[in-house]
Amino acid sequence: MSKRLDYNQIAPAGVKALGGLYGYVIQSGLSPTLVELVYLRISQINNCAYCLDMHTRDLLRKGLKIEKLALVQAWKEAGNLFDERERAALAWAETVTRVAETNVPDEAYQAARTVFDERELVDLTIAIGLMNAYNRLAISFRNTPQAALEK
Numbered sequence: 001m002s003k004r005l006d007y008n009q010i011a012p013a014g015v016k017a018l019g020g021l022y023g024y025v026i027q028s029g030l031s032p033t034l035v036e037l038v039y040l041r042i043s044q045i046n047n048c049a050y051c052l053d054m055h056t057r058d059l060l061r062k063g064l065k066i067e068k069l070a071l072v073q074a075w076k077e078a079g080n081l082f083d084e085r086e087r088a089a090l091a092w093a094e095t096v097t098r099v100a101e102t103n104v105p106d107e108a109y110q111a112a113r114t115v116f117d118e119r120e121l122v123d124l125t126i127a128i129g130l131m132n133a134y135n136r137l138a139i140s141f142r143n144t145p146q147a148a149l150e151k
Contacts, residue, residue: 004141021130028123033062035127037072037086038093042131044073045097050138051131053145088115089124096128 008015025035036059043051059069071078075090082090092112095102112121
């Protein structure tokens with residue numbers, strides 16, 4: 001699979017706008033590791049190899065244990081390995097990412113609201129939307145994962 005085009009070169013203002021949103025998420029007050037876990041889970045759902053590679057590396061650099069990293073996809077079955085906020089964020093990320101299937105039910109919203117205040121939930125949802133946008137760019141234009149470049 002080869003790269004189709006370089007959207008960074010073709011639409012730098014658009015990519016910069018996404019970067020501004022990324023900057024907003026970073027300063028939002030949400031835990032950086034929590035956000036990275038959400039980004040990884042969304043990238044798993046969307047099968048984005050480029051983003052999976054990037055967020056796996058980022059989580060390892062942040063010191064996430066390999067055992068936890070390996071179980072992100074199966075977080076519901078991982079017992080207490082993921083804390084309450086992580087479980088709530090991952091559940092919210094899944095239902096929002098699959099919005100066409102789930103329609104984000106009231107139960108999912110209520111569950112997220114028991115853990116996150118209004119601002120946190122809005123910021124988390126912005127992060128989820130951003131990662132879905134990045135996944136769609138990387139998949140559509142066939143960004144090559146760093147691991148494939150190192151081979």
